[in-house]
Amino acid sequence: AQSVSQHNHHVILSEAASLELGCNYSYGGTVNLFWYVQYPGQHLQLLLKYFSGDPLVKGIKGFEAEFIKSKFSFNLRKPSVQWSDTAEYFCAVRRSNDYKLSFGAGTTVTVRA
Amino acid sequence: NAGVTQTPKFQVLKTGQSMTLQCAQDMNHNSMYWYRQDPGMGLRLIYYSASEGTTDKGEVPNGYNVSRLNKREFSLRLESAAPSQTSVYFCASSEAQGLVTDTQYFGPGTRLTVL
Numbered sequence A: 001a002q003s004v005s006q007h008n009h010h011v012i013l014s015e016a017a018s019l020e021l022g023c024n025y026s027y028g029g030t031v032n033l034f035w036y037v038q039y040p041g042q043h044l045q046l047l048l049k050y051f052s053g054d055p056l057v058k059g060i061k062g063f064e065a066e067f068i069k070s071k072f073s074f075n076l077r078k079p080s081v082q083w084s085d086t087a088e089y090f091c092a093v094r095r096s097n098d099y100k101l102s103f104g105a106g107t108t109v110t111v112r113a
Numbered sequence B: 001n002a003g004v005t006q007t008p009k010f011q012v013l014k015t016g017q018s019m020t021l022q023c024a025q026d027m028n029h030n031s032m033y034w035y036r037q038d039p040g041m042g043l044r045l046i047y048y049s050a051s052e053g054t055t056d057k058g059e060v061p062n063g064y065n066v067s068r069l070n071k072r073e074f075s076l077r078l079e080s081a082a083p084s085q086t087s088v089y090f091c092a093s094s095e096a097q098g099l100v101t102d103t104q105y106f107g108p109g110t111r112l113t114v115l
Helices: none
Strands: A010-014 A019-021 A031-038 A044-050 A056-058 A064-068 A073-078 A087-095 A107-112 B004-007 B010-013 B019-025 B031-037 B043-049 B064-068 B074-078 B087-094 B110-114
Touching: A010 A019, A019 A107, A031 A064, A031 A073, A044 A056, A044 A064, A044 A073, A073 A087, B004 B087, B010 B019, B019 B031, B019 B087, B019 B110, B031 B064, B031 B074, B043 B064, B043 B074, B074 B087
Parallel strands: A010 A107, B010 B110
Antiparallel strands: A019 A073, A031 A044, A031 A087, A056 A064, A064 A073, A087 A107, B004 B019, B019 B074, B031 B043, B031 B087, B064 B074, B087 B110
């Protein structure tokens, strides 16, 4: 069974600090990768996605993620966070020939002003 | 475009009551999904509909039924609610399962409490 692991349950940062959230998956085949963000009281919004090509993917709001196939990882980064980045972040993985989107448990990010 | 909409936003039920959660999308997507979100568990797929007229079970279908009413609408029904179904329910849609670049877009969610 495919599983998605997000290493950090809760991350607390100060504004302007750099953010990196880890995501690893267990499936060895070709995968499609996603990061979603859920701001307090809101629905999930797509931050970025990877299907193929350049393993460094840029998304909205200054986020980027790097796909490292050898490490089965798709870590999310932002060089300088803002208070408005306080949210829950979900990594999701789908085998390229499947419909099923498997989610990690999520990482809560709290940015202190 | 409103994207994916869900009603109601909040609901409180007593054990054994029934209710239907409504979902609609205006993006002309073929595929639709129902998830539940529980603390520390991410999102788990309840049911999905690859296209109008088809529905299939996901990871956690027990206690739920679905109807793909037409291309736009996909409803989730709890026939006899149980406290274990207390959760936040999200509907999602995507252009078409099987597309290499298929991406799911989510609705605002329904927070359900079963007493």
